[in-house]
Amino acid sequence: MTETNNIRAVTEGPEGDDAKCSFHHRMFLEPQEKKRSMKALVVKQAKKTCSCTPTKVKDCVFGFLPILQWLPKYKLREYLLGDLMSGVIVGVLLVPQSIAYSLLAGVEPVYGLYTSFFASLIYCIFGTSRHISVGIFGVICLMMGQVVDREIERAGYDLEPAVLSVPPGTAAHVNTTLSPVNGTAQELLCDKSCHAIAVAATMTFIAGVYQVAMGFFQVGFVSVYLSDSLLSGFVTGASFTVLTSQVKYLLGLDIPRSGGIGSLIVTWINIFKNIHKTNICDLITSFLCFLVLIPTKELNEHFKSKLKAPIPVELVVVVAATLASHFGKLKETYGSSISGHIPTGFLPPRPPDWTLIPNVALDAIPIAIIGFAITVSLSEMFAKKHGYSVKANQEMYAIGFCNIIPSFFHCFTTSAALAKTLVKESTGCRTQISGLVTSLVILLVLLVIAPLFYSLQKCVLAVITIVNLRGALRKFKDLPKMWHLSRVDTVIWGVTMAATAFISTEIGLLIGVCFSMLCVIFRTQRPEAPLLGWVAESETYESLSAYKNLQTKPGIVVFRFEAPLYYINKECFKSTLYKQTGVNPVWVKAAKKKAAKRMLREKEVGSGDNQTSISMDFVSEPLGFHTIVIDCCAVQFLDTAGIRTLKEVCKDYGDIDVHVLLAQCNPSVRSSLIRGEFFKEGEDHLLFHSVHQAVDFALGTQGHSGTSVSK
Numbered sequence: 001m002t003e004t005n006n007i008r009a010v011t012e013g014p015e016g017d018d019a020k021c022s023f024h025h026r027m028f029l030e031p032q033e034k035k036r037s038m039k040a041l042v043v044k045q046a047k048k049t050c051s052c053t054p055t056k057v058k059d060c061v062f063g064f065l066p067i068l069q070w071l072p073k074y075k076l077r078e079y080l081l082g083d084l085m086s087g088v089i090v091g092v093l094l095v096p097q098s099i100a101y102s103l104l105a106g107v108e109p110v111y112g113l114y115t116s117f118f119a120s121l122i123y124c125i126f127g128t129s130r131h132i133s134v135g136i137f138g139v140i141c142l143m144m145g146q147v148v149d150r151e152i153e154r155a156g157y158d159l160e161p162a163v164l165s166v167p168p169g170t171a172a173h174v175n176t177t178l179s180p181v182n183g184t185a186q187e188l189l190c191d192k193s194c195h196a197i198a199v200a201a202t203m204t205f206i207a208g209v210y211q212v213a214m215g216f217f218q219v220g221f222v223s224v225y226l227s228d229s230l231l232s233g234f235v236t237g238a239s240f241t242v243l244t245s246q247v248k249y250l251l252g253l254d255i256p257r258s259g260g261i262g263s264l265i266v267t268w269i270n271i272f273k274n275i276h277k278t279n280i281c282d283l284i285t286s287f288l289c290f291l292v293l294i295p296t297k298e299l300n301e302h303f304k305s306k307l308k309a310p311i312p313v314e315l316v317v318v319v320a321a322t323l324a325s326h327f328g329k330l331k332e333t334y335g336s337s338i339s340g341h342i343p344t345g346f347l348p349p350r351p352p353d354w355t356l357i358p359n360v361a362l363d364a365i366p367i368a369i370i371g372f373a374i375t376v377s378l379s380e381m382f383a384k385k386h387g388y389s390v391k392a393n394q395e396m397y398a399i400g401f402c403n404i405i406p407s408f409f410h411c412f413t414t415s416a417a418l419a420k421t422l423v424k425e426s427t428g429c430r431t432q433i434s435g436l437v438t439s440l441v442i443l444l445v446l447l448v449i450a451p452l453f454y455s456l457q458k459c460v461l462a463v464i465t466i467v468n469l470r471g472a473l474r475k476f477k478d479l480p481k482m483w484h485l486s487r488v489d490t491v492i493w494g495v496t497m498a499a500t501a502f503i504s505t506e507i508g509l510l511i512g513v514c515f516s517m518l519c520v521i522f523r524t525q526r527p528e529a530p531l532l533g534w535v536a537e538s539e540t541y542e543s544l545s546a547y548k549n550l551q552t553k554p555g556i557v558v559f560r561f562e563a564p565l566y567y568i569n570k571e572c573f574k575s576t577l578y579k580q581t582g583v584n585p586v587w588v589k590a591a592k593k594k595a596a597k598r599m600l601r602e603k604e605v606g607s608g609d610n611q612t613s614i615s616m617d618f619v620s621e622p623l624g625f626h627t628i629v630i631d632c633c634a635v636q637f638l639d640t641a642g643i644r645t646l647k648e649v650c651k652d653y654g655d656i657d658v659h660v661l662l663a664q665c666n667p668s669v670r671s672s673l674i675r676g677e678f679f680k681e682g683e684d685h686l687l688f689h690s691v692h693q694a695v696d697f698a699l700g701t702q703g704h705s706g707t708s709v710s711k
Contacts, residue, residue, distance in 0.1 A: 063394065067125050070431060082428030087437020089310065089427050090133055090420055094438060095445050096318040097136065097420075097468065099339065099453065100461035103249070104141040104242060105412050106148035106257070107196050109461075110342045110450065112136060117442040118406035119414040124432040124439075126398035128390040129379035131429055133420035133438075134402055137374070138465065139238040140367055140413050142245065143505050144200055147363045149257050151199040151356065157192040200412040202352040203360040203367070207413050208403030210368035215396035226373045229482070230512045232475055233493035234370075237500025237508055239472040240264060242465065247271055249462035250286040252279025252337060261504050281334035282459040289317055289463040297467060304426055314464050318456060326455035337458045342450040349408045366506045371415035375399045378416045382425065419471060488523070492516050527563035529576040532631060532691065539692035541631065555624075556698050557581050558691055560631040565642035573645060577630075583623050585652035592656075626658060627698035631691050633664040643676035661698060663688040 062069050094116045102112035116135045123134040244267045248255050253274050258266040296313040304310065330336040376395050383390045402414050424434060475493075483490045495515045500508025530543035533550025541558055544550055552558075559580055565573055578584040638646075650660040665673070665687060673679065673687070688694040 063391075064397070065125060066128050066394065067432070070130075074431065074433070079430040079433065082430050083433040084437055086424045086427040086429035087434035088441055089312070090424050090434065091438040091441025092312045092315050093310075093420065093423060094135060094442060096314045096461070096464055098442070099318075099342075099456070100464040101136040101138060101141045103458060103461055104138060104145050104245065104465060105136075105200060106145040106152070107200055107412060108193050108342075109339050109453070110446075111197055111200070111410055111412065113342075113442055113446050113450065114346070114409055115406060115411040115414055117439050117446065118409060118411055119402045120435040120442070121439040122402045122405055123398055124435040126394070126401050127379075127432060128394050128398070129383060130388065130431050131382040131386065131421060131425045132375065132378050132416040133424045133435070134375070134399065134416050135414055135420060137371075137415045137417045138242050138468065139235055139505070140371060140415055142238055142242050143363075143367050143370075144203065144412055145245070145257070146260075146263070146505070147203060147360055148196050148199045150260075151359060152192055152196055154359075155195055157195060197410050197412075198350075198353045199356055199360065201350070201407045201410060202354075202356040203364050204403045204411060204413045205352040205407035206357060206361055206364040207368040207371065208400045208405075208407065210364060211372050211396050211400030211403065214368075214372065215393045215400060218393055225513055225517065226369070227489070227492065227516055228377075229486075229489040229493045230496050230516050231373065231377070232472075233496030234500050234505075234509055234512055236472045236475050236493075237497040238505050239469045240501040241505065243469055243473075244268060246462035246465050249337070249458045250282065250466075251275070252282030252335075252459060253277055254337075261507065262502065263504065264501055279335060279337075281330055281336050282457065285321065285330075285336070285457055286459045286463050289321065289460055290467070292317055293463060293467045294470075297470070310423060310427070317464070318453070318460060321460040322453055322456045325457050330457065331455070339453055339456045339458060339461070342453050344447055344450050346446070347410055350410065352407055363506070366509050367413055370509070371403075371413060372396050372399050374418075375416040378418060378421055382421065419468060488519050492519060521568060524563040524566075525569045526572055527561065527569065527634075529559065529561050529573070529580065531580050532558035532560055534695070539690065541691045541695075553695055553699060555626045556629060556695055557625045557627070558629045558631060558695065560634065562634040564636045564638070565645065566637070566639040567641035570641050570645040573642075574649060577628075577649065581625070581628060583625075583656075583658075585656050585658070588623075588656045589652070623656065623658065627661060627701075628653060628658060629661045629663055629688075629691055629694040629698065631663055632666075632669055635665070635669055637668055638672040638676075640676065643672060643678060646673075647676075647678060659698065659701075661688060661694040663691045663694040 095113070098112035098116040099109040100112075102109045105112070119134045119136075123132075127134070241264050244264050245257055247253075247267075248257075248271060251271070253271065254277070255267075255270045255274055257263075258270065293313055296311055300307065300310040300313075325331070325336065325338060331338050372395070375398075376392050379390045379395050380392070399415060406414075479490060479493075482493065492512065492515060496508060496512030498508075499511040503511070530545050532541040533544045533547070533552050534541055535547075536549075536551060542550060543560070544552075557580075559577055561573055561576075563569060646662075653660050662673075670687065679687075688697065
């Protein structure tokens with residue numbers, strides 16, 4: 001059975017010598033038949049999913065491993081030079097940043113190098129973007145570090161750095177040779193550093209599992225709730241927390257890192273309480289590093305169109321600071337805090353600590369969502385810029401595997417990073433071969449160069465971290481422009497930024513999402529609802545409040561509601577309609593009833609004819625219009641409350657002899673009206689394809705009130 005929608009159309013008859021005669025007929029629209037059998041849909045989907053053909057297997061393998069698609073088509077002469085240059089430059093930039101961000105994540109420097117190595121390598125295999133650089137991201141490192149510190153404290157370790165008698169991470173390997181009797185020795189060997197990377201790797205594994213699950217169940221739509229303004233505000237707010245966490249290294253202060261709600265304020269209180277303990281050597285070193293890094297970074301940005309490659313100033317600063325610290329014996333003489341031993345090679349693989357999963361499972365959710373949201377948005381942005389396409393679900397698989405696989409090799413969570421992606425693109429990157437080159441550069445450092453960074457001061461790493469926050473902190477310059485474009489987006493940015501900075505990163509993200517959704521609800525709760533006027537010599541109707549020189553038809557009010565009509569805004573719809581038309585039918589009916597009762601009472605008591613005449617005049621006072629046309633072009637959907645509201649409006653106005661016509665309803669709204677039994681036999685509630693048709697019908701009906709209208 002199919003339902004037929006009866007939609008009025010207006011057709012003009014032939015012109016006579018004296019007058020033009022109009023008549024109206026129905027336009028019959030027969031909806032497409034929809035297969036509503038759930039069983040048939042399930043069977044069809046099962047056959048499609050479970051069928052196995054050589055072509056489907058090939059597409060599945062190639063889709064899951066995109067490198068098999070683009071690597072055979074690699075243009076060696078055209079692409080190789082650009083990929084080599086960009087890979088080397090990004091690798092050189094990543095070495096100091098990987099060591100610096102390890103401090104932010106609460107783990108030893110070598111684990112940052114491991115993370116950057118595996119992330120670049122694995123994304124090259126699974127990723128669909130040609131340009132993004134996947135690796136360590138400051139905000140995620142901050143969120144990771146807060147959980148690591150919490151779990152270290154919960155496990156009973158001091159938050160002060162431990163002095164290791166063995167290279168970091170080897171405890172796990174040594175423990176396998178100990179007998180059960182030496183349980184105490186096991187506990188001593190797996191010290192704070194060992195437990196920290198165990199927590200980070202376990203959370204990385206869980207975050208990767210979440211991301212792969214999102215890709216499998218195709219729930220990439222979750223990222224749409226993280227708008228650009230929300231993400232920007234979150235990153236800026238988190239940048240304040242990152243900056244605050246690094247100040248103690250700039251000053252050489254030995255204070256524990258605060259976590260939880262209000263950590264930013266607590267950290268600053270602790271800093272000012274211990275400001276008298278500032279290490280002058282670290283302070284001077286930090287100041288000198290700022291003097292070198294900031295101007296050079298600005299020059300890189302200012303002349304990026306002229307420079308073939310950015311100046312690797314971070315690496316230069318790291319090398320110079322390491323040499324100065326080593327030969328000047330800054331640790332022994334002034335007590336400066338240094339990076340310490342960074343072992344060469346790779347530690348044996350180690351599975352995540354399954355006993356920690358209940359502790360970190362919830363913490364991994366926001367990390368997983370932020371990671372894939374940033375990765376997908378960056379990959380789509382650069383794909384659009386360079387004219388190719390990426391697959392959002394495959395990107396979730398890629399970033400998920402960039403976390404799951406490295407979690408067995410003492411790594412922590414990664415995502416795409418905008419700053420390194422921009423460097424990668426500007427230095428000639430054409431494919432992810434540049435990612436392989438970056439991995440080789442970091443591998444060289446891991447195998448040969450890493451121990452040379454033993455004397456590198458932590459304050460230098462803190463300066464590198466803070467200087468790389470400039471992009472996020474510069475968003476304050478864009479606020480006037482953002483306010484001019486959209487005040488709502490600016491408020492969302494401000495609320496998310498403030499909540500992330502002053503409460504906590506996880507709660508700030510949640511507040512930002514909730515506030516953003518509330519803004520959408522509020523905008524539909526009180527939408528624009530103007531009266532429309534006719535554009536002369538056309539069939540177009542536009543807002544009377546927005547445009548001049550529009551005409552109105554006598555006796556007809558055209559009203560547009562620019563939002564879905566549902567339970568939240570149904571009262572707003574009615575009150576705005578009553579206000580715009582100047583007539584509340586409920587009040588008019590009540591006034592008529594009251595006047596009628598007064599007339600009846602006056603007749604019973606024998607009052608004079610004068611008062612009765614006044615009451616009769618009030619009852620018969622004209623409204624000024626006989627028809628309301630509701631333009632539904634902006635009404636995307638109706639719920640039961642919306643249908644009920646339309647019924648009430650039509651009934652209330654009908655009781656005072658005002659007809660209500662609906663125009664430009666989309667198929668979803670028409671279907672809802674039919675299912676809600678809005679059209680009943682004998683009622684003159686009509687539906688039109690355009691406002692112009694509805695107005696012409698109303699004029700014709702009023703002009704030929706004595707004629708019969710075909711139904």
